[in-house]
Amino acid sequence: MGEEKKVIVFALGSEEYGVEVEKVRTIERMQPMTRVPKAPEFIKGVINLRGVVIPIIDLRARFGLELKEYTDATRIIIVSAGEFEVGLIVDTANDVIDIDSDHIDNPPEVVGGIRAKYLDGIARVGDSRLLVLLNLEQVLDRQEIQQLERAEQ
Template sequence: MDESIKVVAFLIGSQRYGIPVQNVLGIEKMQPITEVPQTSDFIKGIINLRGEITPALDLKQRLRLGVTEHAEETRILIVTMNDMQVGLIVDAATDVMTLDTNALEDAPEMTNGISTSFIEGVANLEDNLLILLNLEYILDFTEVNEVNEMIDN
């Protein structure tokens, strides 16, 4: 039986990435971020999202691919990861797509310098590759605690 998953596709630089749609609560335009001192470089601060304090992380910087330049297309993906609501800053959110799970391949040992623990799989689309991220591994234990402290304060 063929199975499929729905993913939200987005860009970091020119590379397409995806995360399962069930992890995405919303897609927001870039908004002012309140910086929080003494946090990791990729943790940009917090945003007030409809009354809920949400940490904002630069996903490009977290994956060690540079720093996201804020432009008209820049978006904040509001996601749940590690039982927290977090905003992931990306270059652009492109679309929602359905991927055939049979088309997903295991991640190669090294993909664009990104640790393969972050990667759920790679889908070979007609025009390029889509890297499916595993949100549970984007933050390590220390970083999860750091983000939790931001929410609790």
């Protein structure tokens, strides 16, 4: 048995993803956003969450997946990415589970159209469930982080 990782499970379409609980600050319902001029298309804007301005990224747009309307189930997962917080728009945020690190494999080059650089691994949960684990530092590259930090000021 390897060490246990606790992850928040969320969905984009029919695919399930996970992000480590210790990187998640909070999960919020959708709320109005202020658009940031000249930001990349996947950056939907910023929100003011309890006095902190947080940039919001639509993960579907970031990963090049088909965009869809936001629903009552749509959530914003506020995560720590390096030294700042960012919100990730996901279709649903379902679950918190423990994963044995022995059940995490290296990601293939492309999973569901998403490049491996965005992924930490693929977790086998039970007999038939696979969970794609995100590498948050790669979801935003350094240049985009600096652009967001400038936009916040």
